[in-house]
Amino acid sequence: MDWLDQVRWDSQGLVPAIAQEASTGDVLMFAWMDREALRRTAELGRAVYFSRSRGNLWFKGEESGHVQQVHEVRLDCDNDVVLLKVTQLGHDPSIACHTGRHSCFFHLLKDGRWQEVDPVLKDPQAIYK
Amino acid sequence: MDWLDQVRWDSQGLVPAIAQEASTGDVLMFAWMDREALRRTAELGRAVYFSRSRGNLWFKGEESGHVQQVHEVRLDCDNDVVLLKVTQLGHDPSIACHTGRHSCFFHLLKDGRWQEVDPVLKDPQAIYK
Numbered sequence: 603m604d605w606l607d608q609v610r611w612d613s614q615g616l617v618p619a620i621a622q623e624a625s626t627g628d629v630l631m632f633a634w635m636d637r638e639a640l641r642r643t644a645e646l647g648r649a650v651y652f653s654r655s656r657g658n659l660w661f662k663g664e665e666s667g668h669v670q671q672v673h674e675v676r677l678d679c680d681n682d683v684v685l686l687k688v689t690q691l692g693h694d695p696s697i698a699c700h701t702g703r704h705s706c707f708f709h710l711l712k713d714g715r716w717q718e719v720d721p722v723l724k725d726p727q728a729i730y731k
Numbered sequence: 732m733d734w735l736d737q738v739r740w741d742s743q744g745l746v747p748a749i750a751q752e753a754s755t756g757d758v759l760m761f762a763w764m765d766r767e768a769l770r771r772t773a774e775l776g777r778a779v780y781f782s783r784s785r786g787n788l789w790f791k792g793e794e795s796g797h798v799q800q801v802h803e804v805r806l807d808c809d810n811d812v813v814l815l816k817v818t819q820l821g822h823d824p825s826i827a828c829h830t831g832r833h834s835c836f837f838h839l840l841k842d843g844r845w846q847e848v849d850p851v852l853k854d855p856q857a858i859y860k
Contacts, residue, residue: 605843618747620749622756626756627757629749631807632749644840675839677838677840677845680835707805708805709805709806709810711773716810
């Protein structure tokens with residue numbers, strides 16, 4: 603049986619995917635994958651997602667240069683969530699977020715509001731030019 | 732503006748939630764939250780999810796005793812994914828997965844197939860009795 607057939611794709615043919623930095627353990631981002639994205643991720647050893655807004659494959663880093671080298675592909679107990687262990691390439695310190703931050707999870711709930719607690723490491727206008 | 736209103740709930744009123752162990756950085760599990768689950772999580776300082784299969788609030792650990800104490804609630808750049816930093820209580824070493832494993836992400840893709848690479852720490856029959 604094909605390993606891709608063991609994944610429980612949702613009604614839209616997608617699974618959630620979490621990218622975690624291998625060296626630090628930081629959760630960098632969350633995105634979606636279709637069958638082709640997961641197949642290409644495993645084949646290329648770099649993260650390929652499915653862009654729900656654009657409706658096509660999204661080779662992470664294709665515009666920004668912030669490619670994710672994939673060391674491990676994991677699947678959860680229900681076979682419906684993927685976890686990638688990655689090295690986030692393209693900038694030092696590493697940038698995964700389109701806002702120019704290290705991680706997408708930069709809003710911290712504090713005193714009853716979301717506060718931006720992590721710095722912008724590179725101006726997005728300089729990333730996407 | 733209420734911080735809960737800033738979350739971009741999906742068409743079913745849910746957001747994905749990732750639970751990460753604060754002490755180790757390990758990604759423990761992935762679940763969903765509705766507005767009430769997130770509100771209660773912040774209020775109680777323990778993880779409350781929304782069970783899509785049962786259609787109700789799921790106080791993590793209510794049956795297993797494997798409660799997640801929540802240290803941080805984070806939101807991503809698009810305001811549509813939650814990340815919790817937790818202490819996984821109830822067993823040492825910690826168990827988050829209903830299979831009795833530390834993390835739900837115990838299937839590793841290797842040699843073209845999913846391999847179970849993490850041990851069962853406690854028999855699920857002894858967890859859910």
